[in-house]
Amino acid sequence: MKNGILLAAALIIATVVLIVIGTVKPIPSAEHFAGEQNLLPSSSTPEAAVRNLGDEISLGHWARAYDSLANKTQFSEDEFIHDLTGYYANLRTDATLNSFEVRPLHATENDAEMRLTLHWATVLGPSESTRDLHVTRVGDHWAPEWPLDKRPAVPPQVIPVNYLRWDVIYPGPGDDWGVQGVEAPHVRIVDMRPVQRAEGVVILGELLNDDVVPAYVSVTATLQSKTGKALATEDSFDKISHVLLPKQVTPFLIDFPDATLSSVGSIRMSPFSTLVPASADPVIEIDNAHLNPAPDASLSGELMNESGQIVNVAHVLGTFYDKSGQVVWIGDEYIDRALLPQTPQAFLIHIPEDLARNVSSQRTVVSSFEYGGVL
Amino acid sequence: MRLLAFFASGLALGVAPLAFAQSGNLTLPKAVEAGAAFSIATAGSGKATLYIAGLGQVVKRQVDLGQTVNFPVGTLYSAGRYVVVLQGDQEPESGEFDVVPAKGVAELSFLARPSRLPVGLHDAITGAVYVFDAYKNLMVAPTPVSFELSGPSGAAQKRTVVTRFGAAWTEFDSTARQGADKFVANAGAASTRRVISQVPGDPCGLTMTAKRDGKQVELQTAPIRDCSGNPVPDGEVVTFTASFGDDQSTADVPIKGGIAKIDMPIQDGALISVASGVVMGNQIRWEK
Numbered sequence: 126m127k128n129g130i131l132l133a134a135a136l137i138i139a140t141v142v143l144i145v146i147g148t149v150k151p152i153p154s155a156e157h158f159a160g161e162q163n164l165l166p167s168s169s170t171p172e173a174a175v176r177n178l179g180d181e182i183s184l185g186h187w188a189r190a191y192d193s194l195a196n197k198t199q200f201s202e203d204e205f206i207h208d209l210t211g212y213y214a215n216l217r218t219d220a221t222l223n224s225f226e227v228r229p230l231h232a233t234e235n236d237a238e239m240r241l242t243l244h245w246a247t248v249l250g251p252s253e254s255t256r257d258l259h260v261t262r263v264g265d266h267w268a269p270e271w272p273l274d275k276r277p278a279v280p281p282q283v284i285p286v287n288y289l290r291w292d293v294i295y296p297g298p299g300d301d302w303g304v305q306g307v308e309a310p311h312v313r314i315v316d317m318r319p320v321q322r323a324e325g326v327v328i329l330g331e332l333l334n335d336d337v338v339p340a341y342v343s344v345t346a347t348l349q350s351k352t353g354k355a356l357a358t359e360d361s362f363d364k365i366s367h368v369l370l371p372k373q374v375t376p377f378l379i380d381f382p383d384a385t386l387s388s389v390g391s392i393r394m395s396p397f398s399t400l401v402p403a404s405a406d407p408v409i410e411i412d413n414a415h416l417n418p419a420p421d422a423s424l425s426g427e428l429m430n431e432s433g434q435i436v437n438v439a440h441v442l443g444t445f446y447d448k449s450g451q452v453v454w455i456g457d458e459y460i461d462r463a464l465l466p467q468t469p470q471a472f473l474i475h476i477p478e479d480l481a482r483n484v485s486s487q488r489t490v491v492s493s494f495e496y497g498g499v500l
Numbered sequence: 501m502r503l504l505a506f507f508a509s510g511l512a513l514g515v516a517p518l519a520f521a522q523s524g525n526l527t528l529p530k531a532v533e534a535g536a537a538f539s540i541a542t543a544g545s546g547k548a549t550l551y552i553a554g555l556g557q558v559v560k561r562q563v564d565l566g567q568t569v570n571f572p573v574g575t576l577y578s579a580g581r582y583v584v585v586l587q588g589d590q591e592p593e594s595g596e597f598d599v600v601p602a603k604g605v606a607e608l609s610f611l612a613r614p615s616r617l618p619v620g621l622h623d624a625i626t627g628a629v630y631v632f633d634a635y636k637n638l639m640v641a642p643t644p645v646s647f648e649l650s651g652p653s654g655a656a657q658k659r660t661v662v663t664r665f666g667a668a669w670t671e672f673d674s675t676a677r678q679g680a681d682k683f684v685a686n687a688g689a690a691s692t693r694r695v696i697s698q699v700p701g702d703p704c705g706l707t708m709t710a711k712r713d714g715k716q717v718e719l720q721t722a723p724i725r726d727c728s729g730n731p732v733p734d735g736e737v738v739t740f741t742a743s744f745g746d747d748q749s750t751a752d753v754p755i756k757g758g759i760a761k762i763d764m765p766i767q768d769g770a771l772i773s774v775a776s777g778v779v780m781g782n783q784i785r786w787e788k
Contacts, residue, residue, distance in 0.1 A: 289735045289754060308615040315778065333777055336616070337699045337733050370754055371736040372702075372777035405735050405754035412749045412765060431751070431762065489750060 168193070171237035171260040172227055174267035178258075179225040179241060182209065195261050195268035208273050213463035214437050214496045220247040220461070235262045239269070245461070249363075249438075252461045279465050284433030289405035291339050310340035312398040315374065318452050319386055326384040329452045331376050331444065332396055334369035339403035342369050344396050346379045351390030357381050364457060366442055366492040368403055375490060376444040378455040407432030409439065409491040412469065416445075422481030427469040428460065428491060436464035438494040443474040445484040454480045464493070525565065526586055528595045534602045534635045535577045540584065541568045548588030554599065555580035579637035605643060605688035606634035612683045612694035618701040619728050621674045625649060625696055628669040629685045638666040645687040647672075651698070652679030663687075674698050678730040700730035706781030708740070708760075708774040716763040717742075717786060721774060723758045731758050736776060742786070744770035 168174035174193070181190035191202040200208075211217050223246040230238040237260045245252040259270045293307065317330035326348065334340045343365060348356040364378035407430055414426035424443045430436055439460040447453050456474040464470050476484060527541035540550065544565040552559040556578045563569050565588060576582065576599045586593045609630040617624050627647050631639045645668040650656035655675070661668040674696075675681070681696040704727035710717050719740050724732040738760035742749045744767045753760045766772065766786050774781035 287756070289756065291735065308613075308617075335777065337736065338616075339735070370752070371733070373737040373752060374777070405756075408751060408753055408762065410749065410751040410762070410764060414748045414750070415746055426749075487748070490752065 168266040168268065171232060171239055171267045171269075172229060174260055175227045175239045175241050175258055175269050178269050179222075179227065179243070182243070183222040183225065193268060194271045195263060196270040200271075200273050204273060205271060208271075211462055213435050213465070215463040216247045216249060216252060216438050216459060216461035217245060220245040220252065222246075223251065230257065236260060237267070247459070247461060249459050252459065254461070276465075277468055279468060284466065286406070286433060288432070290403070292402045293400045307400060310334060310336040310338050310342075310369075310398045310400060312336070312340055312342055312369070312396050314344070314394055314396055316452055317392075317394060319389070319392060320453075321386040324380075324382055326381040326386050326389065328379040328381070328392065328394075329376070329455050330394075331374050331452065332365070332369070333374045334371055334398075337371045339371065339401060340369050340398040341367055341401035342375065342396065342398050343367065344377045344379065344394065346381075346395070347393040348381060348384055348389045349391045349393060350388060353390065356389065357384055363440070364442070364455060366440070366490055368401060368492065370403065370405060373490075375492075376442050376452070376455045376488075407434045407436055407464075407493055409436065409464065409493060411441075411489045411491065414487065414489050416476075416484060416487060419478050419481040422476040422478055422484075424456070424474045424476065424487055424489070425471065426489065427471055428464060429469050430464040430466050433466050434495065435466070436493040437496045439464050439470070439472075440492045440494070441472045441474060442490050442492070444488045444490075445476060445480070446486045446488070447483045448485045450486075453483050526584060526593055526595050528584055528597045531598045531600050532576060534579050534599050534633060534637050535574050536602070537571060537573045537575070539568050539570045542566060542586065544588070544590075546589055548586050551585040551587065552576070552582050553585075554578060554582035557582075577635040577637075579633075579635075601637040601639045601641075602633040602635060604633065605631045605639060605690045607632040607636065608645075608685055608687055608690045608692045610685045610692040610694060612696060615695075616697040616699055617674050619674050619678055619698050619726065619730060620676050620701060623671040624674050625672040625681075625683065626669065627672070627683055627685060627694075628667060629663070629687065629692075630667050631663055631687050631690070639663070640666045643668075643687055645685055648682075648684045648686075649696070650682050650684075651675040651677055652681070653677055676728040700726040700732050701728065702726060702779045703732050703736075703738075703776045703781075704779075706738075706774055706776055706779055708772075708781060708784070710766075710772055710784050710786055713763050715765065717766040717772075718761065718763050719772065719774070720761040721755075721759050721781070724755060724760070724776070732776075734758070738774060738776045740764065740772065740774055742766045742770045742772045 166173055168177055178190055178193055187206050191197055191205050222243055224244045226242040228240040230240055239258050239260055241258055242255045256272055260267050312332055312334050315331050315333045320327045328346050332342055343360055345360040347358045350356055359379050359381055361377040361379050366375035369375055410429040410431050412427045412429055417423045417425055442457045445454040458472055458474050462470055525543040529538050532538040542563055542565045546565050548563050548565050550561045550563045579599050579601050581598050584595045611628045613626050629645050631643050633639055643663045644660055646660045647670045648656050648658045649672045657672045659670050661670050678698050678700050681698055683694045683696050685692050703724045708719055708721045710719050734755050736755050737752045740751050749764055751762050753762045770786045772784045772786055
């Protein structure tokens with residue numbers, strides 16, 4: 126009993142002593158994470174300077190990152206932060222910098238060109254952005270110049286909004302059995318094709334809202350063996366535009382990892398649709414969509430928000446066809462910047478290298494998401 | 501399950517006369533109309549307990565043997581077969597009788613499908629009716645049901661169908677004119693109405709024009725109608741596509757005020773096309 130009391134007293138005294146030591150004389154790394162001391166190595170090389178900048182961005186030390194820039198007099202710290210995270214709510218707003226890469230492009234004795242690739246972790250998965258930085262020697266160290274992406278400012282204006290909107294009134298709890306409900310929107314699959322890929326079977330297709338009301342849609346596919354036994358069931362998840370206006374077409378892609386097409390006898394497709402309140406706006410135009418050949422085959426273009434409404438997140442879905450008009454691939458990209466009215470925003474959808482040579486045309490659709498609103 | 505049992509008993513009974521059946525000390529009616537008053541005569545002397553048990557209903561009465569037991573209106577209202585047991589000092593006696601639906605249709609369950617469909621489709625509107633009496637018993641006796649589908653123009657399609665085992669159904673064409681159709685089913689004094697929304701079909705003869713509007717080109721469709729001349733409703737998406745070499749610009753534009761319209765940056769020599777769903781419209785080669 127006496128020994129136990131002594132041990133407890135010793136532990137309490139030791140804890141108090143350690144707290145006092147840690148407070149009076151903290152270790153350098155603790156000081157750094159508390160924002161007190163810069164633990165980063167000196168910017169003695171162009172690469173180290175850009176690496177330090179990347180570290181400060183990933184730690185959210187905006188003031189230090191801004192202070193390290195050689196061209197900070199050209200813009201404010203707020204402009205620098207908004208350049209990285211966006212002024213309006215978007216995918217980057219709540220993203221964290223997962224990692225970054227620095228690659229030298231060119232160097233002389235007094236300046237250098239470095240490529241900084243930032244890997245962001247967003248709520249919808251990874252997002253990558255690349256900036257080419259000019260780095261200059263300033264005395265005994267190097268300082269990067271931040272290539273601020275100066276976006277055209279939308280002039281203050283009043284845009285009249287006259288958009289269409291659908292609301293749904295469902296049967297009430299007092300309605301009796303047999304009382305008429307509201308029909309689910311009529312949708313149909315207008316194209317479907319299974320493809321064998323290295324990672325498994327992929328089902329590509331297109332779905333049309335054949336009705337006069339908007340629909341929330343998804344597609345489920347079941348692979349069946351040659352004896353009719355169900356092998357696997359998957360759905361389109363986010364590789365589809367879920368809200369379809371009347372007569373709108375969306376591509377869909379369904380992944381069956383590790384499945385082999387040779388063991389599949391048939392595929393059962395189940396399109397799902399339900400009534401959903403929706404708005405006909407915003408209209409997003411896709412300008413100058415261009416197929417870029419291999420290597421790095423891709424579809425590039427620009428999105429133009431034709432409405433007065435800010436689009437927080439845009440999802441671009443590209444359908445790629447061969448010469449006979451058959452779907453050969455479906456790719457997508459989430460735009461991590463808000464789409465401002467009448468302001469072009471570039472997009473880039475990668476196309477698998479082995480399929481790129483078969484692609485001869487494309488069709489692109491955009492679905493938009495507004496924070497605090499409906500799809 | 502209850503319906504199946506009722507079908508079986510109902511088929512056997514049909515419109516059988518409500519006669520009486522003698523079973524020892526019990527004289528039972530062969531059938532009783534749902535909700536109607538009825539009586540059970542007993543024989544003998546002394547006290548006994550009378551039980552009547554059927555689908556969802558049980559009645560218990562203390563009776564003096566030798567007297568007739570009267571049951572007031574509304575005692576038994578669920579159609580089906582009932583078992584009667586008389587428990588006295590002697591061996592219990594039992595018998596059976598049926599409760600059949602009351603006369604006169606009081607309620608219709610009317611299923612009209614679909615609630616919304618394009619104009620001009622053959623046999624696309626289905627109406628199915630189940631007839632019930634005042635106590636919600638399915639009336640299995642053949643009953644004429646008249647269906648009437650009237651469009652916004654007032655023209656009506658009419659048909660009378662006799663129920664089989666309590667149900668009657670029919671099919672109608674959707675008319676050529678969009679609007680809300682009234683779909684009415686009548687049987688006896690009962691009538692039920694549903695609304696069928698007839699909507700325009702696919703666009704027909706989709707055409708657009710293009711004209712320069714500053715740095716951009718204004719693309720605008722003519723008023724969009726289906727093949728029956730109904731205006732296609734606002735909100736349907738029209739896709740404009742401009743192709744120039746390997747570049748392509750597209751926009752999905754909802755119809756507003758009967759037309760679709762957008763300004764797009766289009767290069768000279770570009771081929772512009774318009775489509776809605778799977779319907780293609782005209783093409784324009786844009787030249788200065």
